[in-house]
Structure formats: C-alpha cells, structure tokens
Amino acid sequence: MRLLLIGYGNVGRAFRKLLKEKSEKYPILQNIKIEGIITRRGLMIGDKENFNPDKKTTILEAIDEIQPDVIVDMSSPNYKDGEPSVSAYVKALSNGIHVITTNKAPLALKFRELMEIAESKGAKIGFQGTVMSGTPSINLFRVQPVAEVFRIRGILNGTTNYILSRMYEGLNFEEALNEAKEKGYAEEDPTLDLNGFDAAAKLTILVNFMMNRSIRLGDFKFKGIEGISSDEIRRIKSEGKKIKLIAYADNYTIEVSPKVLSSQDPLFYIDGVENALEIENEIQRIIIRGPGAGPINAAYGALTDLVLLLKGCL
C-alpha cells in the first residue's frame, strides 16, 4: 500500500518513525510504503528521514505523480477554508484514494461533503487523530455501533486544561500560559486554543460523526478561557469546585464554554494536558480519558487508522 504524507512537522516525523518501528514487528504493516512526502516546500519522492524536496509541486500534482493508495494528512489546520487539504481530499476520495488525517480543519468545515464523496467512491476517511490524538474517541465510537448518542461532553483541549489546572494551583493566567509554552503544551501563538476554537473544531467533528448531524464549525457559539481571572478561580476553588473548558452537545445545545464543575462530576478530576470524553447513548454512559496531544500520540492515532483501514474496519 502506497502512502503520500502531507506535512512533515513533529507529527509527520513521529508517524514515519512509528511506522518503521511497528512494520518490523507487525506483519499487517509490512507492505506499507511511504512513496512521497509533500510540504509547502515541495515534494520529496520516496522515503527519507530528512526532508529535501525533489521538486516544487502542489499537493494535487503530487497525488497524480505518486498515485498513492492513501494520503496521510498531518499538516497544520487552516480554518479559513481548510485548504490545501480540502481540495486534496476531494481529489483523492474522488479517485478512490483513502484519506487518513490528524488535521481538524477539513472535517470541521466540510464533514458531510467529504463523507459523501468517500461513500460514493468506496474510499475511507480515518480521523482518529483529529480528536484526543491517539486516545480512542472517533475509533471508540466504531466499536459502539447501533446506539443513539444523545449527549457528548468532554475536555478536548489540553492547553487550556493545563492552564486552568495550574491556575487552580495558584498561578496567574500569564504564568500558567508561559509555563505551558515552556513545556511545549502551548504553541507560540496559542490563540486558537485559548479562545475555544480548537475544542469547537473537535466538537464539530464528534457531533457530525457520533450524533449523525450536519454541522459546521461556526454553527454554534464557543467561548475560551481568556476572560477567567485568578480571583474567580480562587473563589470557585473555595467552594470546592473547578472551572473547566467543556465541549458539550445534546439534541438541543452545542457549545464550548468554561463551566463550573463540582467534585461529583467525573470531569472534575481531569487535570493537566489530559483529555476526556463522555458519551451517553440509550444503553450506557461511558467515559474515556487519556493524552489528548503530543506528536507521538497523534502519530499513533493516524497509525491506528492505517491498521483499521488495512483490516477493512474504517
């Protein structure tokens, strides 16, 4: 099976390394080959650790040139229009080429359209890596079939959860943010994490997939943690409570906003960069928690999709 990787940052490099390691051990991965890697700088043909583009090529041209069976998109999200990934997916899926992605933007903007193209062409989309990275969320739902999800609730952004956890321990917002940056838990420009945008993109994907809806990022309100003061956190702590940035959806409401949680709430105990997701259907309420970010975790999310694809289970 021929892969074309899109993007070769931390996640792309971790994916390549993990795929190499696991291919030696697991027969199912032995016929997987990275045939090319494309970034903004161009296309590198073949599979080398250090990226040196062989030519200036667009993603669309690269798909023609490499003729992959699967494109694996690990590029950064462009929330303006999802490009160039959206066009790449449309082209790939229309030609029966499968898509595996850790990039949230295309699915947060065009979930239904992309799924419909995929379905009509018998191509598959793996997107575990878009929500909670390698912790089963999207793929957890694949083993919870024929049930009606009526409520989803989660802590889906590690950066904000880390900052809120540290503020709870006494730091002010600036101190907590700086510490998060130092530890690599926040990007240089953390705007999309802090204002709730990242969590909203993930919630959009979850609602479309698990609740069978057709929504786009922007269809519901979201709010981040920027306005939260140390005083407020101290006051809420004195009542035995915590503020968490909660992504929530039921059949009437979809929103991302800071919520005050009591210690009765299982999400009260999700601290630091950990993520958690509660899924309620007519049979059961389950909660999964685990790491929600990090290059290796995201790479593992994409790799699990690849294995499921090979097994015919995407």
Next chain:
Amino acid sequence: MRLLLIGYGNVGRAFRKLLKEKSEKYPILQNIKIEGIITRRGLMIGDKENFNPDKKTTILEAIDEIQPDVIVDMSSPNYKDGEPSVSAYVKALSNGIHVITTNKAPLALKFRELMEIAESKGAKIGFQGTVMSGTPSINLFRVQPVAEVFRIRGILNGTTNYILSRMYEGLNFEEALNEAKEKGYAEEDPTLDLNGFDAAAKLTILVNFMMNRSIRLGDFKFKGIEGISSDEIRRIKSEGKKIKLIAYADNYTIEVSPKVLSSQDPLFYIDGVENALEIENEIQRIIIRGPGAGPINAAYGALTDLVLLLKGCL
C-alpha cells in the same frame, strides 16, 4: 445470518429484544435471524419471545440441527470445566461457525485453545460481553492495535465495588450485601463475586487478549472482599483513602486483591456498580469507565460483537 442462542435468561431475553428493535432501524442487522434457542430445558426452533422447548436436545445436537452461522452464548458460567459451552465452541469453531459470548468461563479456562481453533478455521470469537458487559474493553483494544500493553488495572466487578462503596458510606458488610441483593446487583449466591473469582476470570481474559499471554484462571492468586471489616474501612477512610478490589497485571505480576487507593488514583472515584479499566502501553495510558453489568448492557456487548462480525472487524 442464522443465529443459535445458548441460554435464555435475563441477558438472552434482553439480547433478543434489542436485536429486534435495532434490526428495524439499522440495515446491517436486517438479515439476522434467530433460528433457535437452546437452554438446559431443550431446543426451541425458531424465534419466539416465550421459551417453550420443542424437543430435548443437547447443544451439540442443536448445532447440527440448526446449522447456525453464529452461536451466541449467554448462559451462566460453569467454572469447573466450562461445559457445555466449551464443547459447543469447539464444535462450532471447527465447522467455521462464529462464536459470540457473554459467558466468561470458556475463555477464562481455554482462551488460547479456542483462539487457535478459530484462527485455523477462519471463524471469529466475539467476547466483549465477558468483561465490563457493554462498555468497550475487549473491543476498545481492537481499535488500539500494534501497541505493547505492559500494564492493566481495573475495577471489574460491580457487586464488590457496590458493597465497598456502601461500606465507605457507613453500612456494614451484611447491610451492604443485602442492599446489593435487593437492588439486583448481587446474586442470591454471591460467592463468586465476593471471593474475587469473577474479577479473576475477567482479568484472565484481558491478559490473554491484550498482553498476548497464555494463562488460565487459577494461574494467579486472587482474593476477594470477604475479610474486610467496617472498622478497617473507617480507618482507611479517615486517612482520605478507599479500599477497592483491583484486578492488576503487568509483565511480572497478575493478581486480584483489595488495595488501598489514595485520592490521587483515578480508580478512587469509581463507585457503586460502575467498572473501569486502565490500559497502559508504550504510547499512552488510557482509562475507560462505564456500567459493568446488567442484562441490557451485556446484551449490547453481544450485539456490538455481532455488528463487528458483520463488518468483518472481529
């Protein structure tokens, strides 16, 4: 697809009802037909709500007569030798008939043998319902492929967890047990729950499946909650801690025993009949929690296996 149900108690009846309901809505289930139900009382041919055996038949004879594609075993565990289920599985699998089971005994006693027959014949075994009923545990691992699990830790028995939770709230053992019986959380003879046997059977299945080992129930020590006094629980509570019956396995140790947990431990917060499972591999530590018992949950576990089987994903 032709089903033969083994056992028609609470779980069997819940399964039949759930299958009917879901078949109306989900096309994937529309060609599923219950062709017979066998219990100790005999075989009922066809699919009727009220069980009236048409003839005295053994399970092995019933397999010949019904010629099912799948047997769905929802009978009670016989931990002495796993019979008559073990012989039924051997016969079914040897003939390429798939097995779905919520009955822990056969897999706790003969995991590797049964898997090998299945593999050699291209038959599948679905066993989500044996651990945590419908909360993804076995099937969660199916979407966590190509990682090396080195530690498993869980609260896998709802009865004992309920009793310990109520003792923590001030009841003595007898009161808590009686309440559990009244609420249907403990069986009339709760021995196998109280002495850790049930949790040990589940742990045996998990270790074989997730850690790729070959162990049998009886290969490791287990201890239940019978010796725990109200005084001990009170003393431990006064230190801010709780006693929980923990199923634990790493590469050196496998055991079920009561453990003192601090409030730093995520399993500290799993109370009542809820179950939880922590899985650690070289990539991540995840925890899933949800209901661990109840006829509808167990039936849903079997139904999810049926859907995964139909998708070719068992």
